Amino acid sequence: MTTSESTDTRLSEQPDPVVEQQKAGKSWPWKAVMGWVLLAVVTVIVLVTAERNGPVGSDNTNPAGVGKPPPVEPLWPGLDILFWGQVLGAVLLAITVVASAMVWRRRPGHPTVLMLLAATTLFWWDPINNWAIGLVYNPDLWHFPRDIPWLNISPIIEPLTSVIYAPYILLPYFLAMPLLRAIQKRSGPAAFVWRHPLITIAMMTFVIGAIWDAAQEILLTRTQFLTYSHVVEFGSIDVGKNSQFPLLMASVLITMVMIPASVLLYRDDTGKTQAEKIAQRFRLHRTRPALATFGVMVLALTIAMMTFSSAFWLARTTGAASTVACPWPYPSAKTWDPKGYYESQGAQGPFTPGKASDWQIGQPDGRPTSVTVKSDRCKTGE
Secondary structure (H helix, E strand, O other), X not given: OOHHHHHHHHHHHOOOHHHHHHHHHHHHHHHHHHHXXXXXXXHHHHHHHOEOOOOOOOOOEOHHHOOOOOOXXXXXXXXOHHHHHHHHHHHHHHHHHHHHHHHHHXXXXXXXXXXXXXXXXXXXXXXXXXXXXXXXXXXXXXXXXXXXXXXXXXXXXXXXXXXXXXXXXXXXXXXXXHHHHHHXXXXXXXXXXXXXXXXXXXXXXXXXXXXXXXXXXXXXXXXXXXXXXXXXXXXXXOOOEOOOEOHHHHHHHOHHHHHHHHHHHOEOOOOOEHHHHHHOOOOHHXXXXXXXXXXXXXXXXXXXXXXXXXXXXXXHHHOOOOXXXXXXXXXXXXXXXXXXXXXXXXXXXXXXXXXXXXXXXXXXXXXXXXXXXXXXXXXXXX
């Protein structure tokens, strides 16, 4: 065999990169189709089983109040804020899913997509979060069935919009990171933003996150999309009204979740994010780097969210969060009153303690059976 024939033989045995790429291209659509089909099936199941137009279940429905308007007119009564708020949430979720899929196809394991997925996993903790905070969503929102265990821990309902965690948590990062890079470009290597970039982005996320949370939640409470039923007076606004909002506790403390997300996504001069650098310390990173990075993100965000919820739980358990939103804004639902604070302020009821309202908040015997009425502040005049 001549040298040229030998060379031709070796070349013929090597895989054609164009052919291999075409094969990979053929296999990818099937995986993508399977993923989109699964997502579509889950979406259909959720929508078909979802409930709306008021609470469902004897434990939280007030038959006498069904169809009655709220006792206090919400902000912009001519605008169906419940409908448009949910439409906006659905559009935002769809954009996030499609954009993430496109980025993932070009670069599998992209840290930002992993963080979006990690933030979405916080949904599992949302019922506990709402319960600890005393956050009550308008029962006319589309919501999960009340008889689903765990989800029914949330006061009155668990809304479908609760799955949209990722854009909420990561918006401060998407604003802070370009701002930090712009400042770094105009600064020398001795500047604080170069010497302490993680502290800088954490501070930026804190400011942006607090403003972002306050702006949207003040709007949502005044439009009666949701209500903070029990708050600590100190640091709250509209205290005692059904638009009350714990500005200090909610908007400041929620940055405890936003800051880790921003810090973990910061890339240093090696091109690696902080989450990837931490994940490299674990054995799993050698074979599954994306999974290891995702695990670091999920663990960090979950711990941060649990810490956030625990602060509100402590305020409720100790009785510090005793100022209730009056009048109760949702006539079709029983007043969520696990500790009897609404009844003590003259609310007529009917009342519901909800789930997990005995030993979990220091009440082994459950909701008090005898409550002393101290004022008529929550009396609606009916």
